[in-house]
Amino acid sequence: MPIAVVRSLEQYPAEEELVRVLRSLAPQLVLLSVENLGEAVAVAKCVETNAPGVAVLALGQDPSPEVLLEMMRAGVREFLQPPFDGPAVVEAVSRAGQAVERTPRSANLSDQIFSFLPSKAGAGTSTVALNLGAAMSELPSTRVLLVDFDLNSGLIGFMLKLDNPHSVIDAAESSLHMDETLWNQIVSVRGALDVLAAGKINLGCRVEPLQVRSLLDYARRHYGAICLDLSGNLEKYAVEIMHESKRIFLVCTAELPSLHLAREKLAFLRSVDLEDRVSVVLNRAG
Numbered sequence: 001m002p003i004a005v006v007r008s009l010e011q012y013p014a015e016e017e018l019v020r021v022l023r024s025l026a027p028q029l030v031l032l033s034v035e036n037l038g039e040a041v042a043v044a045k046c047v048e049t050n051a052p053g054v055a056v057l058a059l060g061q062d063p064s065p066e067v068l069l070e071m072m073r074a075g076v077r078e079f080l081q082p083p084f085d086g087p088a089v090v091e092a093v094s095r096a097g098q099a100v101e102r103t104p105r106s107a108n109l110s111d112q113i114f115s116f117l118p119s120k121a122g123a124g125t126s127t128v129a130l131n132l133g134a135a136m137s138e139l140p141s142t143r144v145l146l147v148d149f150d151l152n153s154g155l156i157g158f159m160l161k162l163d164n165p166h167s168v169i170d171a172a173e174s175s176l177h178m179d180e181t182l183w184n185q186i187v188s189v190r191g192a193l194d195v196l197a198a199g200k201i202n203l204g205c206r207v208e209p210l211q212v213r214s215l216l217d218y219a220r221r222h223y224g225a226i227c228l229d230l231s232g233n234l235e236k237y238a239v240e241i242m243h244e245s246k247r248i249f250l251v252c253t254a255e256l257p258s259l260h261l262a263r264e265k266l267a268f269l270r271s272v273d274l275e276d277r278v279s280v281v282l283n284r285a286g
Contacts, residue, residue, distance in 0.1 A: 012039040015046050020243050022051040029096050032076070034060030037067060044074035055096035059084075112225040113216070115245040118232040119252035119262035124283040126155045126229050128251055133227040137192040145187075145223045147196040149238065150231040151205060154198025157188075164188040167199025168215075172207045175214035183218070194223070209240040216244055234268065242274055251281045 007021055030047055034040040044056050057078045058071050068079060077099065078092045114132070118125035126148070133146040147168055148154035156162075166186040174182055188195045219226050228245070230238045242248050248269065252262035262280060269275050 012036065012043055015042075018043060018046050019050050020240075022047065022054070027051075027054060029093070030054060030056045032056050032058050034058050034062070034067065034071065034079075037070060041070055041074045044071065044076050048075035055099050057092060057096050109217070109220040110224055110226065111220075111246050113220070113228065113245045113247075114226070115228045115230055115242050115248045117230045117238075117242070117248055117250050117265065119250060119258045119265060120232065121153070123232075123251045123253055123258055125232070125249075125251040126150070126159065128249065128281060128283060129227050129229040130156060130159060133225075134191070134193050136225050136227075142224045143194070143222070144192070144225045144227065145194045145196070145219050146227045146229070147219075148198040148229045149207075149241065150229055151198050151207065152201050152203065153231060154229070156195060156229060157197030157199070160188070160190050160195060160197075162188045162190075162195065162197050164197065168196040169199055169202070169205055169207065171196055172211040172215050175211050175218060178214070178218045183222075207235075207237045209237050212237045212240050213244070216241070232265075234265070239272065242269070242277075243272075245277060248274060248278045249281050250278050251283050253283050 007027075009021070013021065030043075032040055032043055040058065040060075044058070047054055047056055055078070056076045057080065058076045059080050059082070060067065061081065063079060063081045071079060078096055080089060080092055114129075116125045116129040116132075130146065133144050136142055137144040146156065148156035149168060151169065157164075157167075164186075171178070171183075171186050174186070186196065188197065216226070228241055230241065250262055250265060250269075252258040266275065266278060266280070269278055
């Protein structure tokens with residue numbers, strides 16, 4: 001099994017953070033330090049619960065029967081002790097890879113999630129998101145969903161002349177018990193593209209991060225790619241969305257205020273460890 005490190009965590013993560021990493025990066029193998037047995041067991045159990053089929057390879061100084069038993073109870077089947085011998089490591093990784101192949105993951109979750117964040121209103125972010133979503137939907141065997149999360153200023157519905165009375169708010173509120181029948185009532189279709197519009201202005205509406213996670217989980221099971229048009233206000237749910245995203249497109253124009261706000265938002269994204277996922281799009285550069 002080819003190995004590529006997709007994320008390195010310097011300390012044991014909280015369950016919420018770990019679940020987010022597992023969902024967004026979809027690793028096949030987790031290397032787990034057993035420096036703290038209790039924390040390591042908690043991480044291993046979380047992986048087993050939230051990402052069945054992901055192999056866990058434990059690394060630790062103490063291969064005592066008690067430690068091995070605890071790790072096995074948590075779902076860990078491989079344990080390596082330093083100093084690490086090259087052939088032994090290769091063999092352990094190979095066995096882990098074989099275990100991954102034998103145990104299909106509970107759900108084939110797409111990791112092709114793309115967020116579109118405007119530096120300021122009028123940057124053309126919705127147009128960029130719509131055009132990219134429509135283009136991807138023309139690819140063979142690629143089912144694409146476009147979601148307008150600009151809840152009170154979303155233009156996707158207007159741009160596509162949608163008349164569906166349902167919106168992304170309805171989808172989020174129903175996300176915990178979503179099924180195919182309900183989904184087909186809420187989602188709109190334009191050509192090969194499925195769309196969740198923002199709906200009418202409702203200043204009192206709120207979308208909770210838990211609802212967003214559940215909505216994205218459902219969408220990832222049914223779509224090959226998901227495009228998410230954000231408001232630019234950096235709501236709590238929007239930050240959650242960006243943490244789930246493979247790529248964040250920060251859209252700006254060549255105007256000085258737009259460039260200034262793009263720099264400010266890039267600084268914020270850097271502060272929440274998202275800078276490596278950001279691509280800056282200069283719209284209407286000519």
